[in-house]
Amino acid sequence: MATRRIMSIGVVMQAQWPSRVFAIELDKSGAFLHFALREKAQCTATAPPPPPPETFTHDQRCYSLFVCGGGGGDHRVQSARFHWALRERLRSELPAECELLPVSSYLPRVQGSLIKGYFLKDASECPLRTERVLSDLSRSEEAGGVVVCSYHHQRGGDGSQCVSQQVMMWPLAENQHVDISKQTSCYVVPSEALDYHPSALNVANSDVFYSLEEATKVLEECGDIIPESRAVLQLLGQRAPSRHSPGFPVVVIEGLDATGKTTLTQSLREALGASLLRSPPQCLSPWRPCFDREPPLLRRAFYAVGNYITAQQMGQEASRAPVIVDRYWHSTAAYAIATAASGPVSSLPPEGSDLYRWPSDLLQPSLVVLLTLDPRERQRRLEDRGEVQTKEEQELDLDRLFRLRVEEAYGRIRGPACVTVDAGPSADKVLQRVLHLIREHCRL
Numbered sequence: 211m212a213t214r215r216i217m218s219i220g221v222v223m224q225a226q227w228p229s230r231v232f233a234i235e236l237d238k239s240g241a242f243l244h245f246a247l248r249e250k251a252q253c254t255a256t257a258p259p260p261p262p263p264e265t266f267t268h269d270q271r272c273y274s275l276f277v278c279g280g281g282g283g284d285h286r287v288q289s290a291r292f293h294w295a296l297r298e299r300l301r302s303e304l305p306a307e308c309e310l311l312p313v314s315s316y317l318p319r320v321q322g323s324l325i326k327g328y329f330l331k332d333a334s335e336c337p338l339r340t341e342r343v344l345s346d347l348s349r350s351e352e353a354g355g356v357v358v359c360s361y362h363h364q365r366g367g368d369g370s371q372c373v374s375q376q377v378m379m380w381p382l383a384e385n386q387h388v389d390i391s392k393q394t395s396c397y398v399v400p401s402e403a404l405d406y407h408p409s410a411l412n413v414a415n416s417d418v419f420y421s422l423e424e425a426t427k428v429l430e431e432c433g434d435i436i437p438e439s440r441a442v443l444q445l446l447g448q449r450a451p452s453r454h455s456p457g458f459p460v461v462v463i464e465g466l467d468a469t470g471k472t473t474l475t476q477s478l479r480e481a482l483g484a485s486l487l488r489s490p491p492q493c494l495s496p497w498r499p500c501f502d503r504e505p506p507l508l509r510r511a512f513y514a515v516g517n518y519i520t521a522q523q524m525g526q527e528a529s530r531a532p533v534i535v536d537r538y539w540h541s542t543a544a545y546a547i548a549t550a551a552s553g554p555v556s557s558l559p560p561e562g563s564d565l566y567r568w569p570s571d572l573l574q575p576s577l578v579v580l581l582t583l584d585p586r587e588r589q590r591r592l593e594d595r596g597e598v599q600t601k602e603e604q605e606l607d608l609d610r611l612f613r614l615r616v617e618e619a620y621g622r623i624r625g626p627a628c629v630t631v632d633a634g635p636s637a638d639k640v641l642q643r644v645l646h647l648i649r650e651h652c653r654l
């Protein structure tokens with residue numbers, strides 16, 4: 211099985227290697243370095259080697275690492291967990307002078323083509339220690355192994371400079387007869403950037419699930435590794451997800467943390483004599499911390515399934531009374547899309563992208579209200595709850611970018627779209643405003 215997996219991903223990567231673009235994430239504020247590979251054989255003796263992208267001109271040894279099973283497919287759970295754990299392993303085993311950056315390899319505009327990896331800049335005195343760690347990794351059979359490449363800066367007699375990539379380790383099974391000679395040495399050339407974060411290519415069914423079937427598939431695949439996933443699936447039970455339009459209105463309240471969702475949902479329950487639900491539902495609480503520690507593929511599948519369990523509860527409750535729901539699909543999709551990207555709002559998948567669509571099999575609420583709040587007031591409310599961490603300025607700025615991405619993603623989701631309400635006024639004023647919206651939008 212492992213060999214088949216190595217074969218499939220290894221061959222796919224090998225066949226596409228020269229067409230792929232590599233995007234090194236230089237920092238969380240969204241700065242990328244894009245490069246492509248050009249086979250040396252294609253460059254004639256008369257043409258000078260292409261000038262290298264900037265980051266490679268440093269006097270540092272550079273490496274890239276890609277988990278072979280990094281794409282979709284039958285071992286995606288193992289690959290995702292291996293890639294997730296690899297960061298900690300590299301951080302603890304590599305010399306402290308090694309800088310570790312995320313790198314993505316993808317085929318431009320090809321959905322699902324993204325493979326995630328790490329880019330390593332080694333400024334340590336002892337390159338052997340780094341190479342030993344990489345060599346140990348290459349022997350790892352987990353998730354199909356790791357492709358490791360090194361980058362070499364060269365200066366020609368005429369003063370020209372170039373960078374070449376050498377494949378150090380390509381863990382293909384011996385009997386697969388895959389010829390990697392073409393990939394062993396390539397020139398590294400600058401490449402055009404995508405208009406958005408490359409993660410958008412793999413968001414569907416890795417970060418956001420557009421049907422119950424796709425989300426449950428992930429939990430089924432990890433049943434042996436994470437027994438908790440079986441318990442979650444059992445809770446989902448045999449009942450078909452609720453898709454029918456319920457008798458009473460279902461109103462979802464969304465927003466970043468500390469925007470006042472709990473306060474408002476409780477007041478709405480009292481004012482309307484409504485049932486109050488939340489997603490993820492209470493019954494999933496024992497397993498939430500476990501999935502919060504897992505990589506996005508598993509974590510997001512858990513929250514997606516949570517929405518379907520809440521939808522079943524909504525269907526039942528809405529036959530008796532209005533239903534108020536604290537978080538639902540908008541939260542799942544907006545946080546997932548905003549976390550997969552980094553940097554400014556412009557790095558999100560473009561407005562109107564199919565990635566913002568509502569899953570066709572998930573109960574649609576009658577109204578979705580998004581609470582927005584001035585960041586300083588939100589900070590003040592967090593402080594009142596004793597939750598403000600002393601953060602470095604830089605971290606605060608990254609936090610600000612993340613909040614902006616989440617809010618923008620919330621606003622781009624369609625089917626239903628959310629209605630924005632300023633949560634800055636007093637709790638009672640916010641309640642009155644939302645009650646007014648409910649009367650306007652829903653039959654009561």
Ligand SMILES: Nc1ncnc2c1ncn2[C@@H]1O[C@H](COP(=O)(O)OP(=O)(O)OP(=O)(O)O)[C@@H](O)[C@H]1O
Nearest residue numbers: 466467468469470471472473591633635636637640
């Ligand atoms: N309109 C308001 N004006 C002033 N303070 C408010 C208002 N609404 C809520 N608060 C206060 O702000 C804090 C955060 O509110 P709340 O817990 O309702 O937010 P939340 O969105 O549910 O947060 P989380 O998602 O983190 O649970 C609480 O201390 C609450 O009392």
Ligand SMILES: Nc1ccn([C@@H]2O[C@H](COP(=O)(O)O)[C@@H](O)[C@H]2O)c(=O)n1
Nearest residue numbers: 467489490513537538539541542545546
């Ligand atoms: N329907 C949901 C609800 C929540 N999430 C994720 O949980 C985090 C926020 O939850 P709080 O309990 O802290 O308010 C957030 O990181 C979301 O990723 C979700 O995905 N779907």
